[in-house]
């Protein structure tokens with residue numbers, strides 16, 4: 001029986017898999033190695049001593065710093081595990097060169113952008129990280145840069161070392177009484193906020209996925225992207241680099257800031273468009289920048305336009321570099337590596353399969369549905385980079401949804417704190433929902449944070465993010481054995497949506513789905529019935545139910561070379577509105593989106609990207 005198998009898998013994983021599941025590729029192979037010999041671990045970047053000492057208790061440890069790719073590839077076939085920081089690129093070539101011996105990669109820090117996760121998974125190699133131990137260090141570095149920049153400390157220090165005593169050249173700017181905007185109110189961002197308030201700054205935060213309650217408890221107001229840009233004297237960046245945040249700080253963002261604003265980046269280089277920052281500094285729209293991270297690391301020193309400027313202060317990715325943080329991440333990652341070598345599923349596993357392969361095959365559509373609903377719901381939250389537009393001329397005839405503040409194209413305040421999941425199942429209350437709940441959390445969280453969700457840590461991560469999860473199981477018709485779920489829904493409480501039709505009558509972003517013929521489908525968005533395969537990218541439009549719209553929209557898409565894979569229209573007879581879903585092979589340009597909103601009868605349009613994750 002499908003569900004009882006899944007249930008066993010959940011129990012095994014939740015108990016840290018004391019005995020490995022047969023189908024759990026990575027860990028099963030790891031245990032075989034560990035049981036038969038003392039594992040060898042290669043450490044390629046400086047790791048805290050406490051971690052190294054712990055590692056030496058159970059493993060042979062080799063340290064080799066500053067390896068070239070070729071040197072790393074030559075060594076990797078001789079080791080069972082590899083421990084790195086951000087300076088080692090663990091590429092596909094490295095996994096190939098290991099010829100299957102490498103079983104675990106440990107990242108002594110948060111970001112795993114230097115590890116090819118797809119290649120790791122294909123090679124059956126588990127990747128683990130240390131997601132919490134350097135949070136405070138990164139926050140302290142942000143504050144250090146803020147103070148150093150405001151008071152010109154590095155420049156004044158350099159001038160004194162060059163033999164001058166110039167007091168008038170380094171007059172600074174005060175922090176007290178000013179406003180700082182924190183972008184990304186996660187682990188680091190909330191620690192920065194706490195410290196900034198202590199310095200007498202007013203703190204606002206832009207994070208469309210954060211809990212407003214959690215922010216309010218810290219005396220921080222969540223605001224829209226535009227508001228943050230406009231009100232702040234200082235801007236500090238603490239979001240992950242994702243397709244949605246890449247280049248977020250561009251010409252347009254800098255232009256909307258107060259003249260003479262100052263910016264700090266301790267997150268990832270790619271969040272700032274470096275050429276746009278240069279232009280903003282040259283025009284004095286931005287007075288100063290403090291950068292710990294760069295698009296390319298290390299940046300090219302010869303001719304990097306930002307590094308040499310006197311109005312930019314730089315550090316070489318030092319956010320996590322305190323003795324305490326390095327001891328902390330070393331211990332955190334070594335525990336995870338040793339655990340993984342012993343065949344256990346660690347809470348810090350980054351690419352662990354949520355479910356063993358044979359169970360995944362059996363339950364796949366329901367699992368994909370649960371994750372897809374989570375991704376769909378969070379994908380509808382309003383954020384600054386949303387590809388969405390509202391038709392300005394239109395007067396929506398819709399219900400409360402449009403007046404609820406949902407139709408922002410430039411980002412709402414966000415701040416959802418509730419996820420309500422409803423299962424309609426022939427098993428009613430007997431349905432074991434842990435796996436499905438974990439998949440919803442995975443769908444909601446993984447696109448927006450540095451957190452990697454696995455079965456063991458899902459509930460914990462949700463709690464840490466201030467998310468309240470409520471579940472309701474409704475007994476539906478059926479024999480109670482063959483069908484796991486009749487339908488399932490996910491609602492995000494009080495979030496602003498980039499597509500107002502996605503907001504239901506209780507002001508929640510609402511999506512519902514079911515499995516039909518073995519395939520997962522989205523069946524409801526807000527109050528509208530739809531029929532969307534949970535895969536690929538979709539353009540959604542809300543429109544008045546009148547002729548000419550399908551042709552008009554289709555023509556604009558074809559003019560932009562956007563291939564259409566399917567098109568469905570559903571209407572609510574009651575208020576004369578319809579939602580049209582168009583499967584698209586590529587994304588239309590912003591200009592085309594804008595034109596679509598001007599097609600007579602169209603009320604709003606948005607892009608709904610990759611609802612379903614790639615199949616694992």
Ligand SMILES: NC(=O)C1=CN([C@@H]2O[C@H](COP(=O)(O)OP(=O)(O)OC[C@H]3O[C@@H](n4cnc5c(N)ncnc54)[C@H](O)[C@@H]3O)[C@@H](O)[C@H]2O)C=CC1
Pocket residue numbers: 110111131134135138183184185186187188189206207208209210238239240241244245266267268292293317318319320321383384448449450451
């Ligand atoms: N410079 C350094 O040495 C270090 C840098 N980092 C970096 O700091 C950043 C934050 O790390 P954590 O706080 O641990 O991550 P986190 O996952 O706890 O927090 C990230 C926050 O960003 C928010 N977010 C996502 N998309 C957003 C968007 N479009 N606009 C605004 N907010 C958005 C998320 O909702 C989340 O609350 C990451 O980029 C991480 O790689 C972390 C540690 C050290």
Ligand SMILES: O=C(O)C(=O)COP(=O)(O)O
Pocket residue numbers: 085086087108109110111112134317318319320321
């Ligand atoms: O943990 C992170 O994401 C960091 O950026 C820190 O990188 P590092 O370990 O200092 O190379």
